[in-house]
Amino acid sequence: MDKALKALVAGGAGFLGSHVCRRLLAQGYSVICLDNLQTGRRKNVDVLLSNEKFRFVEADVRDPLPFDNYAEIWNLACPASPPHYQADPVGTMLINVIGMKNVLDLAVQCGARVFQASTSEIYGDPEVHPQGESYRGAVNAIGPRACYDEGKRAAETLCFDYHRHYGVEIKVVRIFNTYGPNMDPEDGRVVSNFIVSALAGRSLELYGGGSQTRSFCYVDDLVDGFFCLMRSDAAITGPINIGNPGEFTVRELAEIVLEMTGSKSGIVDRPLPKDDPLQRRPDITLAGSLLGWSPKVPLREGLKKAIAYFEAESGIPAPVGMAEDSVRQ
Numbered sequence: 001m002d003k004a005l006k007a008l009v010a011g012g013a014g015f016l017g018s019h020v021c022r023r024l025l026a027q028g029y030s031v032i033c034l035d036n037l038q039t040g041r042r043k044n045v046d047v048l049l050s051n052e053k054f055r056f057v058e059a060d061v062r063d064p065l066p067f068d069n070y071a072e073i074w075n076l077a078c079p080a081s082p083p084h085y086q087a088d089p090v091g092t093m094l095i096n097v098i099g100m101k102n103v104l105d106l107a108v109q110c111g112a113r114v115f116q117a118s119t120s121e122i123y124g125d126p127e128v129h130p131q132g133e134s135y136r137g138a139v140n141a142i143g144p145r146a147c148y149d150e151g152k153r154a155a156e157t158l159c160f161d162y163h164r165h166y167g168v169e170i171k172v173v174r175i176f177n178t179y180g181p182n183m184d185p186e187d188g189r190v191v192s193n194f195i196v197s198a199l200a201g202r203s204l205e206l207y208g209g210g211s212q213t214r215s216f217c218y219v220d221d222l223v224d225g226f227f228c229l230m231r232s233d234a235a236i237t238g239p240i241n242i243g244n245p246g247e248f249t250v251r252e253l254a255e256i257v258l259e260m261t262g263s264k265s266g267i268v269d270r271p272l273p274k275d276d277p278l279q280r281r282p283d284i285t286l287a288g289s290l291l292g293w294s295p296k297v298p299l300r301e302g303l304k305k306a307i308a309y310f311e312a313e314s315g316i317p318a319p320v321g322m323a324e325d326s327v328r329q
């Protein structure tokens, strides 16, 4: 097999990883998807099994990884939703440290370029706004989110040490909140929670009054950014922010979802979880200047596709269909 066209995707059965697998196959790559299915779903990749260039391996990134002549290793293996990564905090930290080390050791052996899915959580509860890559963050190292935030920070450190000491080509992306098809409806992220609750006629739970802000990126835009970075000149290592700078309060998101689904669900207030960041918006100047990338899909357009996906997943149609301009009573 031509090394130039072989990729390992760790975490490939998850939301983002399954989109990466699909995109690589479309580009003619042979793809080995390695996933322990902790939060990923076989159904995300079963549709790819008919492609003879696709193989699924159920394995843990914390165990030694299968050697092959990979040109690229994409590391997306890590639960991303707080309920999941906090359920096994020690495991989460080790996925990011041991798993990252295994990926980088394999890259040293086969000379592969490494993609690391890092996160805006690196910035913690930020004191600067919007967050640029030079901001070093304000993470609580001992709080309930630290297993993820500090784990991802350690993974970035490993990437840069392997780059400096062993010459591994690295591409580190800091991902901001992303949504779209192949999300697990039950995995506890804000966009999926709101849409699934609205469709089911359940109240939307708003934490801490919903005044905290987030930026929401549609998955196709994000994956475009991944590929711009992964195929860029070797000198471009990142870290680089990829996300949509449109900023909304969580309450605004809830209201838009209720309007677009035509749901009669109410909104209930819940206490703000510890260390929940109050504001989040990417500065994407670097992605624009280095990669020529910027997001294209506005929030309502992306939500329309996401609602259609969650309707199909849950089997519950939105009460008034997909009338984007429907007005909530």
Ligand SMILES: NC(=O)c1ccc[n+]([C@@H]2O[C@H](COP(=O)([O-])OP(=O)(O)OC[C@H]3O[C@@H](n4cnc5c(N)ncnc54)[C@H](O)[C@@H]3O)[C@@H](O)[C@H]2O)c1
Binding pocket: 010, 011, 012, 013, 014, 015, 016, 017, 034, 035, 036, 037, 038, 039, 040, 041, 059, 060, 061, 062, 075, 076, 077, 078, 079, 080, 081, 095, 099, 117, 118, 119, 120, 174, 175, 176, 177, 178, 179, 184
């Ligand atoms: N989706 C987002 O908004 C977002 C934001 C920031 C960062 N990220 C990062 O992007 C990556 C993918 O996130 P996602 O949204 O697709 O989450 P996801 O939970 O859907 O996907 C993660 C995948 O990794 C797999 N996995 C977890 N632990 C593993 C292990 N020990 N060995 C092998 N596989 C393992 C899971 O089974 C799952 O398929 C993660 O690293 C996450 O931290 C995502």
